[in-house]
Amino acid sequence: MSFGIFGKISAVEGKRDQLSEILLTAAKALQSMKECEIYMVNINDEEPNSIWVTEVWKDEEAHKASLSNEEVRNLIMKGRSLITGMERLNTFEVLGGKGLTK
Known part of the structure; x- marks a missing residue:
């Protein structure tokens, strides 16, 4: 089962768009990582300073390993000053669906 x-x-x-661009750059960097199946960056105009990220990984270890990737770490450092808070709203076990390799 995949990890989400x-x-x-x-x-x-006022910095949501700038931070979103950094997250979208991270999504491109993750394209070469086969262990990352989905990395979606989402916004909702009802919360103009919030960004939601949905990730699906081969497993939890693959997600943790991605955080040590040099390009990903550089992007984290670049975006850090634009972040006022982060919440892990939920983790989940992925059963399958459209767009997944399962």
């Missing part, structure tokens, strides 16, 4: 995360990132007032 649904999280919410709160951006500094």
